[in-house]
Amino acid sequence: MLGDQFKFLAWFYVNPKKAASAVLDQGQVIFAVVAAALVTLAMTIAADQFRAREYSQLMLDTRAEWAAAGDQQPELNEKALEVFERVNRQTNSRYFASSFKAVVLMSIVFVPVCILILAAWAHLGGGLTILFRDYMPVLAGLLFAWTAAHLPIAAIWWSGLVTNAAVVPIQAAGVILFLVLAVPVLSTVMGVSLSQAATASLAGFAATATASLLFANSGNLVYLLASPWLLYYGYQAFGRDISALGGGLSARQSFKRQLEFATLNPRDADAHYQLGLVYLQRRALADAEASFRRALEIDPNEPDALFQLGRLLRQKGQDADARILLERGAQLDPKLASHQVWRELGAVALATGSATEALMHLDRYVNVREYDPEGLVLYGRALRSLQRPDEARAAFERAIEAVRTAPKFRRGELAPWEKQARQELKG
Secondary structure, X not given: OHHHHHHHHHHOOOOHHHHHHHHHHHOOHHHHHHHXXXXXXXXXXXXXXXXXXXXXXXXXXXXXXXXXXXXXXXXXXXXXXXXXXXXXXHHHHHOHHHXXXXXXXXXXXXXXXXXXXXXXXXXXXXXXXXXXXXXXXXXXXXXXXXXXXXXXXXXXXXXXXXXXHHHHHHHHHHHHHHHHHHHHHHHHHHOOOHHHHHHHHHHHHHHHHHHHXXXXXXXXXXXXXXXXXXXXXXXXXXXXXXXXXOHHHHHHHHHHHHHHHHOOOOOOHHHHHHHHHHXXXXXXXXXXXXXXXXXXXXXXXXXXXXXXXXXXXXXXXXXXXXXXXXXXXXXXXXXXXXXXXXXXXXXXXXXXXXXXXXXXXXXXXXXXXXXXXXXXXXXXXXXXXXXXXXXXXXXXXXXXXXXXXXXXXXXXXXXXXXXXXXXHHHO
């Protein structure tokens, strides 16, 4: 088991998406914490040596400036203490990324900010609900990513080749690599696109950088907040909520193991289908496709597996195969996926240039789901292809109205279809 954890860590260098998925399935939080702590400790020890040298040099330069100005004030007077404090803050700020403070801020600022941004952007649900669900899975993945990003940095620190001029670039390289590796972790755990994950990663970095500045200039406030009395009362007030943050990873791993055990039954098509949905949520499309295909090998007449595999193949541009699967699903259950099977069939027909067939499927769909903007946009395109511009315009206008009148929490999710409808109207 320990060997697997090192293997997952190594995968971050060759296939970060696969590594993030492996951590989500089998990663151990204790390994992630210890590994991140050891790597950070190695950087901190090496950085402290450089920081001590830099501090000493800065103080020597300051004393030389005083001597040149004829200032012979004692070292321990008020002016000297202010200078000492300024120099100390200056050196500490240069080495912040190589300290445990950076890891702490990553845990208490970067992770929550990323989760809350993605929960709101991708409309995953209530922010706090998603935070409690995904905090530990995201944290575990990001601790692995932190370790992978800073292992080479720690090696460089200890190589003896680092100069004072290279301190900031070296630390910046570690931070940039961490932000890059954070993207597949956020995408895998929360089921969002890579572009959304990248944006959240940058926003989380900005929030963490701001917090680090506040931390550096907080004086004794941080130590006051870390008072044992305040921590005790805080735990009494929020201990149950804090404990709940840790349940997300174990719950997911337990669910995945149960599904994998269920797939050992050669007749259980639903287990493979459910496993495919797990992979689909992670955007592990190849694994999702394999699971759906295995479900159909066991039960060729499983409508939901036919629909999911057909939709997946349509998104990959395999329209002919998608049409076969979707048509079989529609024959088995005309109401499949809340009638969405007809929308998918219409999209396939449009993609293959069969506008008349597309209109037939989409007309059936929009008569049942008349407020679905995606279906209305596709319906409008079919009408336009058949030289029915007035009806097409009406469909695009209905799509825009459907987005405007949708519940507020869904408008962001549906906004791309409003944009496409407007573009169609301009065209």
